[in-house]
Amino acid sequence: MKWKVCGMREPENIQEVAALGPDFMGFIWAPKSPRYVGQDFVIPALPEKTKAVGVFVNETTDNIIALSKNAGFSVVQLHGEEGQIEIEALQAAGLQVIKAISVGSVKDLDLSDKPNFYLFDTKKGAQVGGTGEHFDWSLLTQYKLDIPYILAGGLQSGDVEKVKDFPGLYALDFNSKLEIRPGFKDVEQVKELVKQL
């Protein structure tokens, strides 16, 4: 099972978690997030296996492309109102696109965009991302598209066994439930996660 750890920020913590072999590592460029890395953040060297992901909420396409070159990510995760026009522009610039969808009902899975991956996260009022809560996973039985999806929303190691056989599931995303404080992961919890995976 592929896995992504998100909301990283501190150099030593990044290296310790990267050494445990995530397939994706996410860095959040959303100023309102407690995990915001800051405008000038540059992603440190990661193992070859680990793709760096820039996470955004309604950032302009031009800024994302410029940041991808300055900061060093090849995958972008979009949590705002971005649609197919932005997705295609980012793909044309050589980026892989993960489109995050806040899921609260089956209507949220009526999708027509063509990202490389969807990421299904928990809908919680106006909050986007980092809720630390699950959504009703039974809704995922209604997802019939052939675009693979990443599951997010309050995941922790004990959830792996419950979700790993969901059809269409590409990867699991771990964020706030593995934290000691925002932007700093508990390496022991990440090790336990790796055992479960």
Ligand SMILES: O=C(O)c1ccccc1N[C@@H]1O[C@H](COP(=O)(O)O)[C@@H](O)[C@H]1O
């Ligand atoms: O974590 C944040 O602060 C955040 C802010 C803005 C956009 C995305 C954010 N995080 C993403 O949210 C999901 C779920 O996180 P959690 O496990 O519920 O804490 C994950 O993909 C994070 O990348």
